[in-house]
Amino acid sequence: MSRKIKLIWDFRGEDALETAKHHTIHLKEFASLEKLHFYEINILEKNPMLVSAFIIVNETDMKTFRDALKPHRGEIA
Template sequence: MERQIKLIWDFRGPAAQKTAEHHVIHLKEYVAIEKLPITIIEYKILAPEHTIAYMVVNDEQMKQLRDVLKPHRGELYE
């Protein structure tokens, strides 16, 4: 099985959750427009004022999407 990478965007502050939710909408739009085979695009509340938006991509897609979408960080997805 190919390695999967979680591309992560961090949002902090009182509007972090709403901002992350909105970012997920844009990520899903991008995936639809580009017809990419990506199904995991979500957000997760880590703390009251820290929420992340993320998408899980295959290792081969990572570099291209990283350069275009500019995530704040990435990690292996398990």
């Protein structure tokens, strides 16, 4: 069974929340266009000036997402 990987993008500043929300749209579009499975796409608001967008994918698909979308970091979900 493949592990789940969370790929994360951090956004900072006054517009961080809106930027992260917008980024999730692009994550969904990419997954749809490439016909790739994902478990969850969402945001995590750490504080008003730091918001992260993330996608949880199978480890087998991680390199495709990573190479195309350049996340800031990843972790085992």
